Amino acid sequence: MITGLAWLLGFQLVGEVLVRVTGLPLPGPVVGMLLLFVALQLRQPVSHAPVLRAANALLRHMQLFFVPAGVGVIAYLAVLRAQAAPILVAMTASWAVGLLTVAWVTVLLRRGGADGRGADG
Amino acid sequence: MGEALDYLRESPVALMLVTVVGYRLGRELQRRSGGHPVAQPVLVAIVVVGLSLWALGADYATYATGSQFISFWLGPATVALAVPLHRQVHRLPAVLGSMLVAIPAGAAVSLASAYGLVRLLGGEPGLAMTMAPRTVTTPVALQLSEAAGGNPSLTAVFVIISGVLGAIAGPAVLTLARVHDRRARGLAMGASAHAIGTSRALLEDETEGAFAGLAMGLTALAASILMPVLVLVVT
Numbered sequence: 001m002i003t004g005l006a007w008l009l010g011f012q013l014v015g016e017v018l019v020r021v022t023g024l025p026l027p028g029p030v031v032g033m034l035l036l037f038v039a040l041q042l043r044q045p046v047s048h049a050p051v052l053r054a055a056n057a058l059l060r061h062m063q064l065f066f067v068p069a070g071v072g073v074i075a076y077l078a079v080l081r082a083q084a085a086p087i088l089v090a091m092t093a094s095w096a097v098g099l100l101t102v103a104w105v106t107v108l109l110r111r112g113g114a115d116g117r118g119a120d121g
Numbered sequence: 122m123g124e125a126l127d128y129l130r131e132s133p134v135a136l137m138l139v140t141v142v143g144y145r146l147g148r149e150l151q152r153r154s155g156g157h158p159v160a161q162p163v164l165v166a167i168v169v170v171g172l173s174l175w176a177l178g179a180d181y182a183t184y185a186t187g188s189q190f191i192s193f194w195l196g197p198a199t200v201a202l203a204v205p206l207h208r209q210v211h212r213l214p215a216v217l218g219s220m221l222v223a224i225p226a227g228a229a230v231s232l233a234s235a236y237g238l239v240r241l242l243g244g245e246p247g248l249a250m251t252m253a254p255r256t257v258t259t260p261v262a263l264q265l266s267e268a269a270g271g272n273p274s275l276t277a278v279f280v281i282i283s284g285v286l287g288a289i290a291g292p293a294v295l296t297l298a299r300v301h302d303r304r305a306r307g308l309a310m311g312a313s314a315h316a317i318g319t320s321r322a323l324l325e326d327e328t329e330g331a332f333a334g335l336a337m338g339l340t341a342l343a344a345s346i347l348m349p350v351l352v353l354v355v356t
Contacts, residue, residue, distance in 0.1 A: 008197040015200070025345030027260040029199035030338040036203035041210065055201035058194060059330075062320040063163035063288075064144045065195040068188035069259065070167040070281045072274070074174070075181040079275060083244060087279075090238035090252055095283055095313055098231030098256055099291060102223045102336065103300040103309035109219030110302070 004054025011036045130179040136187035143169030156324075158289045163317060199258075199316065202334030205323065209331035216304045216332075223305075224336060227312045228343035231256050232351050246355070247271060253351060254344055255279035258315040261341040265348045280315065287314020288321035307332030312340045 015032030018024070024031065036051075045052060073080075080087060129135045146169060147162030154160045174184055232253045239249035251271035254262040259280050266276035291314055295306050303326055310318040311333030319337055323330030 005197065008200045011203075012196045012200045025261065025264075026338070026341055027199070027258060029196040030258070030341060032196075032200040033203045033206075033334065033338060036200055037206050037210075040203060040207040052204055055204040058198040058201045059204070059320070059323060061144075062195075062198045062316060062323075063147075063161065064141070064166070065191055065193075065198055066163050066281065066284070066317055067140050067144060067166040067170060068185060068192045069277055070163055070285070071170045071174070071184060071188075072181060073167065073278050073281060074171045076275055076278045080278075083248060086239045086242035086244035086248065087252070089242055090235050090244070090249075091255065091279065091283060092286065093238055094231055094234035094252075095256065095286055096294060097234050098227050099287070099294060099309045099313040100298055100300075101230045102227035102312040103295055103298065103305045105223035105226050106216060106219045106305040106308050107300060107302055109222055110216055110305075 001050065001054055001057070004050035004052070007051040008032075008036075008054055008058070011039075126177070130177050131183055131187070133187040133190070135177075136179075136184055137190065139170050139173045140166060140188055140191055143167075143173075158293065161285060161288050161317075161321070163288070163320075164285050195259075195316070202316075202319065202331075202337075205327050205331035206335055209328050212304055212328060212332075213335075216302075216308075220304075220308055220336075220339070223308060224312055224339045225343040225347070227309070228256075228340050229347050231313065232344060232347055236351060236355065250352075251275050252279055254348055255283045256313050256315065256340065257344045258337055258341050261345060265344060269348060269352050281317070284314045284317025287318035291318055291321065292325055303328040304332045308336040311336030315340075 011032040012029050014035060015030070016028030018031050019026060019028045143166035144162050147160065147165030150165055151160040151162055174181070235255065236249045236253045239252050240246065247270060250269040251266055253269070254265040254276060257265065259277055262276050262280050263273040267273045287310060291310050295309060300306055300309065307322050307329035310322040310329065315337050319330060319333035322333035
């Protein structure tokens with residue numbers, strides 16, 4: 001577990017440094033994710049490797065790590081109430097439009113157009 | 122008694138405990154309700170922590186400082202999204218081309234519709250710019266909002282609300298829209314509700330989670346390129 005955490009932190013650090021050196025418009029952890037993905041593809045570790053176990057443990061509780069930021073909502077309740085209509089309508093409608101655009105474009109342009117529910121999905 | 126209360130208001134131990142217990146209650150509620158979509162642990166925990174802070178008379182700034190130890194793990198958890206992607210990569214080639222069109226299209230539609238709707242409903246341009254990048258993962262959304270003249274801390278709030286909305290309603294809306302391909306569902310969840318949507322997608326199915334994580338990264342990139350275009354168009 002500790003070895004696995006060290007790997008995750010290490011990849012994040014490399015990602016953070018790369019972002020600062022290159023000026024890429026991406027968060028360091030996202031670059032770290034892509035680098036770890038490449039490393040996993042090259043090394044093909046066994047399923048109980050420390051990095052895989054640590055990753056699974058963190059992913060299972062990812063929502064916990066959002067709680068502090070989410071509590072920030074209470075600091076803005078007055079603003080949210082004052083502009084409730086534009087905020088609620090714009091947020092919900094544009095969320096749904098974005099969700100469906102990505103889903104439908106992906107399905108429509110898929111090679112062969114086959115449904116991915118079967119053996120393939 | 123007064124002294125003890127003062128300690129509780131500012132103690133990182135108390136703030137961490139409230140957060141972890143709130144989250145634990147959320148998990149319990151999720152399990153007992155048979156995975157009801159509204160029973161998202163993050164939502165339950167936000168309510169529990171919010172009520173506790175109000176009862177203790179603690180302010181958000183103190184809480185934000187005390188709970189940094191928890192938010193810190195978002196970074197390594199994002200790196201960890203490489204693991205489901207690694208396990209599901211054999212499903213990528215068939216959707217790679219359509220994904221590279223779908224993600225920028227989704228980001229463009231999402232930025233433009235959020236800006237347009239806020240303006241249409243009488244919101245200020247500043248509020249519209251604050252709203253526009255809300256489907257993007259937090260660190261990038263903050264930068265985009267600030268560069269466009271928005272309010273980054275309010276953007277962070279919109280990012281969270283969008284994520285919770287996506288986690289609650291996303292799978293049901295996709296099913297209503299007859300999107301059954303796990304990859305398309307995952308991409309849509311990650312593109313419209315970043316890591317919170319991804320955590321729900323992971324719970325639904327590993328393929329969905331893997332593609333959601335990938336879509337979250339690609340959306341951050343697409344939005345970073347498209348947001349300055351939106352600013353140019355409207356000013």
